[in-house]
Amino acid sequence: MVNVCQTVVPDMLQRNYGDVIIYGSTAGMIVTAKFGAYGATKCANNFYTKVLIEENKKSKIRILLVCPPAVDMPLLKQAEATDQPDIFNNSFFNSYLTSSPEDVVKAVEKSIKNGKKVCYPRSAKISSFLNRFM
Numbered sequence: 001m002v003n004v005c006q007t008v009v010p011d012m013l014q015r016n017y018g019d020v021i022i023y024g025s026t027a028g029m030i031v032t033a034k035f036g037a038y039g040a041t042k043c044a045n046n047f048y049t050k051v052l053i054e055e056n057k058k059s060k061i062r063i064l065l066v067c068p069p070a071v072d073m074p075l076l077k078q079a080e081a082t083d084q085p086d087i088f089n090n091s092f093f094n095s096y097l098t099s100s101p102e103d104v105v106k107a108v109e110k111s112i113k114n115g116k117k118v119c120y121p122r123s124a125k126i127s128s129f130l131n132r133f134m
Contacts, residue, residue, distance in 0.1 A: 001045060005052060012061045020063045021108060022049040026120075029067070053117050064111055066119045068104045 001022060012018030027035055028042030049065040056063060099121050107121035 002048060005048075009052070009056070009061070013056070013059055016060045018061045019112065020052070020061065021112075022052075022063070022065055024049060024065050024067045026067050026069050050118075062112065062115070064108065064116065064119055066104065066108055066111075066121070068107075068121045069099050 005020065005022075008018070009020065012020070022045055024046035025038075025042035027039045028044070028046040030039075032039060046065060046067060049063065053063045053065065104121045107119050111119035
């Protein structure tokens with residue numbers, strides 16, 4: 001992600017036009033057992049993107065950080081198969097704390113259209129808010 005940004009952002013700045021969309025995660029904000037490596041990489045994505053946004057706020061390029069909750073994809077299915085699947089077999093988790101890939105794409109499109117800097121699909125905004133108090 002850093003290498004791609006270091007490659008494309010200078011050209012976008014020179015053109016004074018372009019969109020950068022980086023996927024972080026609420027997993028980079030909320031400590032979750034068994035998600036150490038994944039959470040650390042997403043935390044790095046979140047932080048790097050926020051710095052990139054700040055450093056380029058006077059330019060015309062648009063940079064968007066996407067922080068979805070758990071997304072119903074193969075990685076989530078793999079996590080469900082771990083030795084501690086209870087969190088994933090919870091109806092609250094499945095109803096409110098997961099998102100479909102389609103929901104995420106719709107939220108990204110809406111965020112770009114509305115000029116947002118950070119996109120929190122579905123319940124992710126609540127997670128972001130609650131994280132401030134943890």
